[in-house]
Amino acid sequence: MKIALLGYGKMGREIEKTAIDRKYQVVLRIDIGNQHELTPENLRKADVAIDFSLPASAFNNIMKCFEAGIPVVCGTTGWLDRIGEVNQECVKMNGTFFYASNYSLGVNIFFAVNRYLAGVMNGTSGYNVGIKEIHHIHKLDAPSGTAITLANDIIERFWEKKKWELNRETDISTLNITSVREGEVPGTHVITWDSGVDRIEVIHEAKSRKGVALGALLAGEFIKDKKGVFSMADMIKL
Numbered sequence: 001m002k003i004a005l006l007g008y009g010k011m012g013r014e015i016e017k018t019a020i021d022r023k024y025q026v027v028l029r030i031d032i033g034n035q036h037e038l039t040p041e042n043l044r045k046a047d048v049a050i051d052f053s054l055p056a057s058a059f060n061n062i063m064k065c066f067e068a069g070i071p072v073v074c075g076t077t078g079w080l081d082r083i084g085e086v087n088q089e090c091v092k093m094n095g096t097f098f099y100a101s102n103y104s105l106g107v108n109i110f111f112a113v114n115r116y117l118a119g120v121m122n123g124t125s126g127y128n129v130g131i132k133e134i135h136h137i138h139k140l141d142a143p144s145g146t147a148i149t150l151a152n153d154i155i156e157r158f159w160e161k162k163k164w165e166l167n168r169e170t171d172i173s174t175l176n177i178t179s180v181r182e183g184e185v186p187g188t189h190v191i192t193w194d195s196g197v198d199r200i201e202v203i204h205e206a207k208s209r210k211g212v213a214l215g216a217l218l219a220g221e222f223i224k225d226k227k228g229v230f231s232m233a234d235m236i237k238l
């Protein structure tokens, strides 16, 4: 598989390392300094593009891939107010788009556990729920895309919670997400269900960025000969 990397920061470089281990070829690397090289001709040298760039650049990068007719896997978070538009454009332009707030298999298993627990708790009184996410100090968006997925999955199933808020719990119907930025932490998420008599905690702690890099490459393999809009639910059945 030939890959175009859109965003050559921490994740872009990690994806390149894993790509080389798997005998894939990286044919294009786009970062802040060479955006003029993001042309249809250059993109068409790749089978798939993988975008781990910035919240402000993801939308345009994805559109450029649609224009070039190249399938695109996007991992960039913090721009999701425009995902409806992207999904529509993808269908209109007969493109291929894969988005996940987290590409690691472990996190997707964690998502499944979270959905299950929220469903069980819906019929159980006395528990309040909160989410804490911890990431490295360079992360631009808060809360993390992963924490937003966890929160939305809880709100869909646990009817006491109507909305989430960052770093404040206004009333019992609000699900609080606490964001902590420290050191070089790759990504930790903690879901706490607390009652007067006990506490249940479910934790996912990434040890490195390798799990995400592998998942993004597998998503590339999954979509490279397909058309349409895809997510982790299409690739892994949990």
Ligand SMILES: NC(=O)c1ccc[n+]([C@@H]2O[C@H](COP(=O)([O-])OP(=O)(O)OC[C@H]3O[C@@H](n4cnc5c(N)ncnc54)[C@H](O)[C@@H]3O)[C@@H](O)[C@H]2O)c1
Pocket: 006, 007, 008, 009, 010, 011, 012, 030, 031, 032, 035, 052, 053, 054, 055, 057, 061, 074, 075, 076, 077, 078, 100, 101, 102, 103, 104, 138, 139, 141, 145, 212
């Ligand atoms: N979905 C997931 O599983 C997952 C996992 C980890 C990180 N992320 C997200 O991926 C994104 C990137 O993370 P990172 O840790 O690699 O960040 P990073 O800051 O290390 O890298 C981003 C890179 O994008 C470059 N860039 C800026 N403008 C650009 C443009 N127009 N086109 C291409 N590149 C451009 C920056 O110069 C930088 O090198 C973030 O939004 C992060 O939250 C998602």
